[in-house]
Amino acid sequence: MVFWKRTVPLALAFFFGVLMVVQYFIPHKSFAELLDTMARWGQIVGAFALVVGLSSLIHSHVFKIKRQVPGWGYSVVTLAALVIYTVVGFISEGDDSPEAAFGWGYHHLLMPMQASMFSLLAFFIASAAYKAFRARTLEATVLLIIAVIVMLGRVPIGSYVYEKLPQVAEWIFSYPNMAARRAIMLGVALAMVATSLRVIVGIERSYLGGGD
Amino acid sequence: MAAEVSEKKLEEKKSRVVILVALVGIFVAVNIYLFAAGRLPSNFEGLGIMIAAGLSLAIYSFLYRDNPIYKFAEHIYIGLSVGYIIVYNYYNALKPNLLDKLFFPPPGERAELWLIVPLFFGILMFFRFSPKHAWVSRWSFAFIVGYGSGMAIPRGVKTMIFAQMEATLRPIEFFDMYGNFNFTAIATLIAIVGILAVLIYFFFSLEHKGPLKVASRVGVWFIMIAFGAQFGYTVMARMSLLIERIRFLLGDWLNVLRS
Amino acid sequence: MGIFEKLMKIDRRYIFVMIAVAIILPTIYEVRMKIDISEPVKRIYDRVESLKPGSVVLISNDYDPAAKAELYPMTLAVLRHCFRKNLKVLAMNLWPQGAGLVRMALSTAAKEYKKENGSDYVFLGYKPGGAVVIIGMGQNLLGTFPKDADSKPLAELPLIKEKGIKTLKDIPLVIAIGAGVPGIDAWVVYGKDQYGFSLVGGCTGVMATDYYPYLNSGQLSGLMGGLKGAAEYETLVGRPDEATRNMSPQSFSHLVIIAFVILGNIALIVEKSKKKRR
Numbered sequence A: 001m002v003f004w005k006r007t008v009p010l011a012l013a014f015f016f017g018v019l020m021v022v023q024y025f026i027p028h029k030s031f032a033e034l035l036d037t038m039a040r041w042g043q044i045v046g047a048f049a050l051v052v053g054l055s056s057l058i059h060s061h062v063f064k065i066k067r068q069v070p071g072w073g074y075s076v077v078t079l080a081a082l083v084i085y086t087v088v089g090f091i092s093e094g095d096d097s098p099e100a101a102f103g104w105g106y107h108h109l110l111m112p113m114q115a116s117m118f119s120l121l122a123f124f125i126a127s128a129a130y131k132a133f134r135a136r137t138l139e140a141t142v143l144l145i146i147a148v149i150v151m152l153g154r155v156p157i158g159s160y161v162y163e164k165l166p167q168v169a170e171w172i173f174s175y176p177n178m179a180a181r182r183a184i185m186l187g188v189a190l191a192m193v194a195t196s197l198r199v200i201v202g203i204e205r206s207y208l209g210g211g212d
Numbered sequence B: 001m002a003a004e005v006s007e008k009k010l011e012e013k014k015s016r017v018v019i020l021v022a023l024v025g026i027f028v029a030v031n032i033y034l035f036a037a038g039r040l041p042s043n044f045e046g047l048g049i050m051i052a053a054g055l056s057l058a059i060y061s062f063l064y065r066d067n068p069i070y071k072f073a074e075h076i077y078i079g080l081s082v083g084y085i086i087v088y089n090y091y092n093a094l095k096p097n098l099l100d101k102l103f104f105p106p107p108g109e110r111a112e113l114w115l116i117v118p119l120f121f122g123i124l125m126f127f128r129f130s131p132k133h134a135w136v137s138r139w140s141f142a143f144i145v146g147y148g149s150g151m152a153i154p155r156g157v158k159t160m161i162f163a164q165m166e167a168t169l170r171p172i173e174f175f176d177m178y179g180n181f182n183f184t185a186i187a188t189l190i191a192i193v194g195i196l197a198v199l200i201y202f203f204f205s206l207e208h209k210g211p212l213k214v215a216s217r218v219g220v221w222f223i224m225i226a227f228g229a230q231f232g233y234t235v236m237a238r239m240s241l242l243i244e245r246i247r248f249l250l251g252d253w254l255n256v257l258r259s
Numbered sequence C: 001m002g003i004f005e006k007l008m009k010i011d012r013r014y015i016f017v018m019i020a021v022a023i024i025l026p027t028i029y030e031v032r033m034k035i036d037i038s039e040p041v042k043r044i045y046d047r048v049e050s051l052k053p054g055s056v057v058l059i060s061n062d063y064d065p066a067a068k069a070e071l072y073p074m075t076l077a078v079l080r081h082c083f084r085k086n087l088k089v090l091a092m093n094l095w096p097q098g099a100g101l102v103r104m105a106l107s108t109a110a111k112e113y114k115k116e117n118g119s120d121y122v123f124l125g126y127k128p129g130g131a132v133v134i135i136g137m138g139q140n141l142l143g144t145f146p147k148d149a150d151s152k153p154l155a156e157l158p159l160i161k162e163k164g165i166k167t168l169k170d171i172p173l174v175i176a177i178g179a180g181v182p183g184i185d186a187w188v189v190y191g192k193d194q195y196g197f198s199l200v201g202g203c204t205g206v207m208a209t210d211y212y213p214y215l216n217s218g219q220l221s222g223l224m225g226g227l228k229g230a231a232e233y234e235t236l237v238g239r240p241d242e243a244t245r246n247m248s249p250q251s252f253s254h255l256v257i258i259a260f261v262i263l264g265n266i267a268l269i270v271e272k273s274k275k276k277r278r
Helices: A002-025 A029-067 A072-091 A101-131 A138-153 A165-201 B002-036 B044-063 B068-102 B113-129 B134-168 B184-203 B211-253 C003-008 C012-028 C039-049 C065-084 C096-113 C131-139 C158-163 C184-195 C205-217 C226-237 C247-277
Strands: C056-062 C088-093 C121-126 C173-178 C198-203 C223-225
Touching (some): A002 A029, A029 B068, A029 B113, A029 B134, A072 A101, A101 B044, A101 C065, A138 A165, B068 B113, B113 B134, B211 C065, B211 C205, C056 C096, C065 C088, C065 C096, C065 C173, C088 C158, C184 C205, C198 C226, C205 C223, C223 C226
Parallel strands (some): C088 C121
8 A cells, every 4th residue: 555655646746856857957858748738737736636625625614614613604605605606616717807797796805805915014114123123233234224124115205315326225135135135036046956866866755745 | 818819800801892882883883974975886796895804804803912803803804715625626637637527527538537536636635634544545645746846856956056157157258248347247246155154154163263254244234134124125025914904994994085 | 202202102002003004095095196207118018019019028937925926017008008009928936826816917008909818818727947038038939838838739829929039039128127146147148149030028126126138138128116116117117007006195105204214213313312411
């Protein structure tokens, strides 16, 4: 059983991983076709992955309702909205123009709610600016001064405060900021390559989940 | 004492219900006025704007405190969001790229049978929900992470490591073609110092002493500048989100804006 | 308790009200201000300008309504520029929930410039997978998008036939407007290097500083960051719209935030000096 449960997935990851690395370096037509095939497979599996991901959310709400966890009524609301909207979507055949029911739901329910939900952050960052952004150390002072320059430099009113402020902000982005970002990017890229290699050779196995 | 506390709580609850009913009442009254005065069109669009405004305000009610109206809106949002992705994913991905090609090819075209492979891997994923057979889904995840890693390695090395190093190591031109001093050369030099310093700060597992300590300290300063810049930009981004919503409420809904 | 201590302990809901007022008033009583154009935004404009009429531009809109405020104005401004220049546009999404926004932007801009769906522009719609979608398009665009977002076979659309578009190699410019992953990074790593198109980007303010290494290395030929980036592009195109109008409340809200930071820090200094005295 271990063969099917562990060896086969490890072998699959190794096979497809090596195949894609090798493919990159061989400029032959058949390898270009292979890349096309793999990309199309990837999209389809990706579409299933999305559905599976969402199904687990549905799963957790069904669980809450079954066990009558406090606040389970809200799970009913979620599932009802989901089922109704999905049915409407299939009846409208996925037409997302505002004239169709599915599109109407997108424009007048989903879009405003998502935008409003994220706009709450504006209030919290304002409150944090008042209560938490303190220049307690020299480094924090540098951070705050740069932040203020950027806040002024990236809005039109900044050039009324000091004409060259937009250019100063742009200089900060282009040189010192770029330097730190590039160093961070190099670190991230090295980590990504290392992790990918570990996956291919079977050292990194967290994607297998728990159990044997 | 306990009775007093519970009485106080009951009072508080009552006053909250009164506030809630009053707010809903104001919302209804405002909408009646908007429709009656012709500020909102009497059609599905007008109805949509009214509902969108109501739901937006329900979400903003969280700013006062967590409450059932906010929770209700939040849970509707989650449900709709998932529903939208399911439908959109079906009509834009699974149907045209898989089902139509495999089972319903256009007349004159053959079914692309090799699509059975990704279909197989896709279906295996659903075993995740069976406690006994969850391991079957590992095959699909192995496929995804395996080929994903294989694609990422050469491209990541080339675009995120080599291309970045190459850009850093470009020769600096201190003088332009007319022999004038090039001031951006100094900025470029500063950037190179910054990159090296931040790399030293991140990578050297040696104890930061002597020159390494100075370099890593310089690295921290560069990081602080980058974080400061990002923080300033983040404030801008968050404000933009709120501005857009307020423009919707004042303009599309209440119709009090000139443009 | 001193005045600063009292001020620092103020209920945060008062702060919420203040920030709301700082946005509502300048939205109603708009103050028009001059919009400076930054170099990375100008470079996008120049790159689009350099294309001959009839050239194909791909606009990848990789965001959802959470980033609508910042990125939708960018999509609209870029579309207006492309249509004004008589460029042919392909639009797509790597994020599912952004599709409705792109449809809205396309229909708005197309109506203004009298452009036809199918012959002047094509909406490809959404495909899942991020990197694999880009690679798929690089190898075989029609295989990745067999149909457009309206379920019409792509190969039969006049724009695709006329221009003979088969892969990303047939597209000189990609404009990636993104709010996260997959987004601009994916277009740099999986697209630009292998398929040779010019790549410019638009992104949310939160992410803008991340992309300067790509801008410096030339992997990105231009960048619009946040709402100001969109306002700059609107100014360049000569069609000031929502982003430009929103610069008024944007400016004042920043002033209020800066005032909050200063006030908070004065309180810190006062507190410290009091402690020292004690």
